[in-house]
Amino acid sequence: xxxxxxQPTNNPFKELMEPFQKAxxxxxxxxxxxxxxxxxxxxxxxxxxxxxxxxxxxxxxNKKNNNPS
Amino acid sequence: xxxxxxxxxxxxxxxVKNQKDPExxxxxxxxxxxxxYNRCISIxxxxxxxxxxxQEVFIRAFVYLRGFKGQAKFxxxxxxxTYNYCINHIKRNTDYKIKLNKTDIDTLSNGIDAIDDTNxxxxxxxxxxxxxxxxxxxxKSLLLLKYQDGLTVKExxxxxxxxxxxxxxxxxxxxxxxxxxxxxxxxxxxx
Numbered sequence: 001x002x003x004x005x006x007q008p009t010n011n012p013f014k015e016l017m018e019p020f021q022k023a024x025x026x027x028x029x030x031x032x033x034x035x036x037x038x039x040x041x042x043x044x045x046x047x048x049x050x051x052x053x054x055x056x057x058x059x060x061x062n063k064k065n066n067n068p069s
Numbered sequence: 070x071x072x073x074x075x076x077x078x079x080x081x082x083x084x085v086k087n088q089k090d091p092e093x094x095x096x097x098x099x100x101x102x103x104x105x106y107n108r109c110i111s112i113x114x115x116x117x118x119x120x121x122x123x124q125e126v127f128i129r130a131f132v133y134l135r136g137f138k139g140q141a142k143f144x145x146x147x148x149x150x151t152y153n154y155c156i157n158h159i160k161r162n163t164d165y166k167i168k169l170n171k172t173d174i175d176t177l178s179n180g181i182d183a184i185d186d187t188n189x190x191x192x193x194x195x196x197x198x199x200x201x202x203x204x205x206x207x208x209k210s211l212l213l214l215k216y217q218d219g220l221t222v223k224e225x226x227x228x229x230x231x232x233x234x235x236x237x238x239x240x241x242x243x244x245x246x247x248x249x250x251x252x253x254x255x256x257x258x259x260x
Contacts, residue, residue: 011216012194012197022106023103023106027102028099030124032091042089
């Protein structure tokens with residue numbers, strides 16, 4: 001079975017890479033704002049013994065509903 | 070106390086896990102934002118979606134970091150999360166949900182011909198791009214993780230949480246599909 005981890009130097013997959021683009025700076029501000037909400041949700045769910053993953057998924061659903069693209 | 074920039078990924082992850090410190094996570098974000106953003110662009114071909122998904126991938130990484138046990142590098146874990154999240158995003162938008170199916174490998178028939186990597190790498194880049202876009206996204210992402218991002222079978226096994234032989238079989242199946250598409254598109258002109 002040919003699934004070895006060694007790869008030849010002329011690997012066309014590497015050449016497929018898109019030209020590098022820098023992530024916009026504004027993304028970090030939005031991320032940090034969302035993280036504050038997520039941390040609060042996790043802390044609340046821990047306090048009330050809720051599954052934090054469910055709570056976080058609700059956060060994403062609400063966010064999408066409030067900002068439909 | 071050390072500055073965030075002086076800490077290793079593992080040290081930052083410990084701080085995030087134990088203290089839920091957003092600033093420590095912000096440092097991880099700084100280290101990997103461009104990697105995630107560029108991967109999103111390459112999968113989605115849409116800058117606006119790539120911005121949204123980059124943000125969502127990092128939020129999920131923050132949430133799921135509790136489950137990260139350090140068997141693989143954080144960057145590899147993040148790569149796989151990015152691919153899976155982008156694929157799910159695409160499929161959700163076409164009303165088709167996917168999950169990483171841990172047992173589908175069992176249904177594969179035996180006897181798929183092995184494809185030698187040396188021959189496989191002789192596919193011209195333009196034809197490879199066309200063929201890759203014609204195979205299922207799960208197969209495409211697995212091949213890119215392996216051959217573009219350089220993840221080993223062992224890392225993939227850990228990250229996909231399936232056996233090594235299952236990863237090898239998936240790779241083989243993906244290569245087989247790619248080879249068939251290449252055969253079909255051999256005479257296609259790249260645009």
